[in-house]
Amino acid sequence: MTGPALIRCTRCRRELPEDAYGNHAGRREGRNNECKDCARTRRLAYRHTDVGRAKHNAANKRARERRSAA
Numbered sequence: 001m002t003g004p005a006l007i008r009c010t011r012c013r014r015e016l017p018e019d020a021y022g023n024h025a026g027r028r029e030g031r032n033n034e035c036k037d038c039a040r041t042r043r044l045a046y047r048h049t050d051v052g053r054a055k056h057n058a059a060n061k062r063a064r065e066r067r068s069a070a
C-alpha cells in the first residue's frame with residue numbers, strides 16, 4: 001500500500017488525499033479534518049457574520065493605524 005492516505009473530510013464527507021487539507025495534513029487523528037474547500041467556505045461564511053465582520057474591520061483599522069503611525 002503505497003498510495004496516498006485518504007482522509008475523510010468531516011464536513012463534506014469526501015475522502016481526499018492529505019494534500020487536500022491545510023495545516024492539519026499529517027495529523028490524521030485531528031478532530032477537525034476539514035478539506036481546503038470546506039475551510040475556505042467556512043472562512044468566507046464567517047466573514048459575513050457580525051462577529052467575523054467586526055474582527056475583519058478591527059484588523060483593518062489596526063493596520064491603518066500602524067501605517068499612519070510609521
Ligand SMILES: [Zn+2]
Binds near residue numbers: 010011013034035036
Ligand atoms: Zn470538505
